[in-house]
Amino acid sequence: MTQISAVIIAYNEEDCIERCIKSLAGVADEVVVVDSYSTDRTSEICQQLGVRFLQHPFEGYREQKNYAMQLATYDHILSLDADEALSEELKQSILNVKENWGADGYYFNRLNNYCGQWIHHTNWYPDKKLRLFDRRKGCWGGINPHDRVAMEKGSKVLHLRGDLLHWVLNSYEAHIDKANKFSTIAANEYFKLGRKSSMPKIILNSSWRFFKAYVLRLGFMDGFNGFVISSFSAYTSFLKYVKLHQLYEKDEALKQDISTDFEKNGALRIGFDAKRAFYNHSGLGNYSRNLINALTKCSPENSYFLFTPRTERRISLENEGSFTIVEPSQQCHKIIPSLWRSKFLLKDVKKLRIDVYHGLSQELPYGSKRISTKTVVTVHDLIFIRFPQFYKTADAFIYRKKLEHACRVADKIVAISQQTRNDLLEFLKVDPEKIVVIYQGCSHIFWKDYSNDYLNQIRNKYNLPPKYLLYVGTIEERKNLLTAIIALHQSGINIPLVVVGRKTDYFYKKVLPYVQENDVKGVIFLQGVINADLPSIYRQAECFIYPSLFEGFGIPLLEALVSGTPVITSKRGCFSEVAGPSSLYVDPTNTKEIAQAINDVCSNPELRQRMIRDGYEYAKRFSEESIAENYNELYKSLVAKT
Secondary structure (H helix, E strand, O other): OOOEEEEEEEOOOOOOHHHHHHOOOOOOOEEEEEEOOOOOOHHHHHHHOOOEEEEOOOOOHHHHHHHHHHOOOOOEEEEEEOOEEEOHHHHHHHHHHHHOOOOOEEEEEEEEEEOOEEEOOHHHOOOEEEEEEEOOOEEEEEEOOEEEEEEOOOOOEEEEEEEEEEEEEOOHHHHHHHHHHHHHHHHHHHHHOOOOOOHHHHHHHHHHHHHHHHHHOOHHHHHHHHHHHHHHHHHHHHHHHHHHHHHHHHHHHHHOOOOOHHHHHOOOEEEEEOHHHHHOOOHHHHHHHHHHHHHHHHOOOOEEEEEOOOOOOOOOOOOOOOEEEEOOOOHHHHHOHHHHHHHHHHHHHHHOOOOEEEEOOOOOOOOHHHOOOEEEEEEOOOHHHHOHHHOOHHHHHHHHHHHHHHHHHOOEEEEOOHHHHHHHHHHOOOOHHHEEEOOOOOOHHHOOOOOHHHHHHHHHHOOOOOOOEEEEOOEOHHHOHHHHHHHHHHHOOOOOEEEEOOEOHHHHHHHHHHHHHOOOOOEEEOOOOOHHHHHHHHHOOOOEEEOOOOOOOOHHHHHHHHOOOOEEEEOOOOHHHHHOOOOEEEOOOOHHHHHHHHHHHHHOHHHHHHHHHHHHHHHHHHOHHHHHHHHHHHHHHHHHOO
8 A cells, every 4th residue: 555645834824734634634644744933833733633743944835845745754745735624535535546556646626715615616616736746756846836746747647536625715804915925926936037027918917817717717606705816816916017027127226236246245146057956866966956055055145046947847955045046038048948058048147247157067158258257167077088988979079068168268167176177187288277176065964963763764764674785876887886786796795785876778788687697685776765865874874885987076975974874985086085084995896805895894893983983074074164165265256356
């Protein structure tokens, strides 16, 4: 039977939270409530009902729901608002699904209660909501306050019988307040996305909203309240576009001030190429997210602008609300977003008066030298030059051309390790004066303390063995997982190896055939691991094995050190820069050396404890505070030279 985690977000919900939670009885295997520091009896009621109750600052509806979802024990999520409850028919439908889960997500109709009346028409019914889904296939997206679950392309979604009951508003005064609040949120979101307002748009949108709700959706059949709801729908649209117009007027007034924020108070306007921050789950994505999170947290005085070709189905970032998302506004650039990202976003960079534009993934837009904005590019590695056999010829050619261009036009180049700096000097003959080395960091979730109860919970969730070795990283040939598996198998080490990472052709063509043909029992490939659970998986491992042939940095090494997990990695390249003097280094092609290092760590408690202690101390130099400071100093030095 499929196990379901019910997730609820709440703030001052004492009047309805009990009804919501009780409706989940017999359906949900756990109930998680994330509260935004309520000042009423919400906390007391939740604790009396025995649910998992946690508190987290409210950063937006979409952001709060994604945060809450990550805390769930099970991957199948049933998401409710505190003022909602399951009808009996819907409860039965969900119970049937638990017996035979046959889709990636399920939606159902929501029936709204307005001032004591159930509304069966207007835009409020059937009001389809996708609230039951596999979090490995979807997350919360949309535009606040109208958040919605966005599923991966190709996901199978089915409809369930029964209504989700929603007690939306109990007075007309409350509706006025809600219209004002939601229109403000929506206007701010539209402004961040570059949406425009105009007199025709204000008139036409509000008129259409009333006509659609009252006439086309038969709002008149709900009597007086149907008319009120339709009118408020038009009114909210009117307010949204009026407020959006006002935001642009304020923005234009700011632009008339010839003095910059930096001249006034030392604050900067920083732009980032954020495509991979929003859509890449590993390497470049982790680097981008960690840097943006560190800067928005540690240097909040700056204004941050995240340039991305699209915003749908994106990965959520921390501190949302502390940056502005910029996406293509013209239709042709939406159709061909790569064109916008490679060149035409510079118009937006100039319009937004960006002080420094930072290409986070080895490329900068063409034409960067023709604007006054200073540019920085981060170079992660030159593996496609060192090891071209791991890449398609066309891909390696494109990567090189983009990198050569970026290094040529950038005002500063950030190398993420001394190894990468050396490669830039050797292969591309880059001016050494342009290069600065700034190491990467890892997410703050790895620095947190976790209780033994929570660690056991994660162990049970993934059915982890009592004692195990760990590998984390994409399962590709360069990272050399197969050699570690062979070392374990040939040496007879009786400790399972847990593997977490995206599978490539290398897994199916080389790793899996070896495991199957040699009947290797001690390798566990975990599926569907979410980032929030990774620290607990690291913490409970005997040691971390990373026999990669070459890396630009190797964030998993740092994640392991911070988590208190001894590291065994390669003698080559940058690995000693990241893993420090307390880790063990091996020839990544020598299975006997790998096996011996594993035996040394697992059989010598004193060695293991020393590696844990010294490794953690070494990792402190990669804190998000120090990294944010280094980047902030770099940006300021560039602008100060202008």
